[in-house]
Amino acid sequence: MANYKQHLAGGIFFGTICTLVSVFVFGFTIVNSLTIFILGVLGSILPDIDCDGSTPAHMLFEVMGLLVPILFLNRFLSNLSLENIIFFLVFGYIFTKFFLSFIFHRFTVHRGIVHSIPAAVIIGGMVFLAFKDTSFYLKLIYALACTGGFIVHLTMDEIWAVDICNNRLKNSFGTALTFWSHSLVTTSAAYIIIICMAFHLYYNVKIPGSFDIEEGRCSTVPELTHEKLKNTGWADRFLIDINSTWPTLCKRYFKS
Numbered sequence: 239m240a241n242y243k244q245h246l247a248g249g250i251f252f253g254t255i256c257t258l259v260s261v262f263v264f265g266f267t268i269v270n271s272l273t274i275f276i277l278g279v280l281g282s283i284l285p286d287i288d289c290d291g292s293t294p295a296h297m298l299f300e301v302m303g304l305l306v307p308i309l310f311l312n313r314f315l316s317n318l319s320l321e322n323i324i325f326f327l328v329f330g331y332i333f334t335k336f337f338l339s340f341i342f343h344r345f346t347v348h349r350g351i352v353h354s355i356p357a358a359v360i361i362g363g364m365v366f367l368a369f370k371d372t373s374f375y376l377k378l379i380y381a382l383a384c385t386g387g388f389i390v391h392l393t394m395d396e397i398w399a400v401d402i403c404n405n406r407l408k409n410s411f412g413t414a415l416t417f418w419s420h421s422l423v424t425t426s427a428a429y430i431i432i433i434c435m436a437f438h439l440y441y442n443v444k445i446p447g448s449f450d451i452e453e454g455r456c457s458t459v460p461e462l463t464h465e466k467l468k469n470t471g472w473a474d475r476f477l478i479d480i481n482s483t484w485p486t487l488c489k490r491y492f493k494s
């Protein structure tokens with residue numbers, strides 16, 4: 239199988255392609271396209287989270303220790319005081335890094351259900367649900383970027399399982415790009431999660447009639463004209479810049 243650095247290189251390659259397409263084909267903003275890049279790279283190393291004690295698993299739980307409390311605050315709590323935010327960040331980090339990581343490794347094995355197509359679908363669903371205030375098609379592209387990165391990882395594991403020089407297949411061949419694991423319990427659990435997610439999305443998410451590039455932009459930052467821009471502070475200006483498309487940004491700063 240491919241090692242961590244090879245997966246990271248594959249993820250960066252995939253994330254870069256997704257970012258270029260999002261910028262030049264869909265005209266997404268800097269923040270949107272950077273999110274697509276990060277999700278593509280994250281997806282490409284995520285399957286090795288099941289390898290207890292490995293560098294990727296250690297690193298991924300560090301990242302999740304930061305992401306889980308941020309997602310929780312974003313979804314359920316807002317306008318908290320700084321003390322409360324610090325408490326949630328520290329508590330969430332310790333809870334994820336030590337408790338969730340222990341439970342996760344207790345119930346998974348390397349190259350089990352986490353290295354499978356159903357896991358790739360679940361991770362896409364989780365990304366879609368995590369971005370609650372984002373427009374439908376943008377969330378869908380985020381989810382596809384992460385699932386795509388995940389499938390890149392599984393494909394690389396399968397390719398590296400083929401020993402071309404000795405014209406034979408290694409034992410790991412066929413354990414990554416698969417629809418099930420050896421355990422009936424974890425396979426059933428994965429498909430039950432997918433069915434629950436599908437029902438939730440079917441009853442709670444409305445599919446807009448057409449893909450709207452404008453709608454795809456970050457709705458929390460208002461579009462400002464050049465005149466209004468002069469009256470804003472540096473923080474607002476920075477926020478506006480990163481929520482602009484590349485052509486708008488170039489026009490703003492490199493207009494002769």
Ligand SMILES: [Zn+2]
Nearest residue numbers: 285286353395
């Ligand atoms: Zn792997």
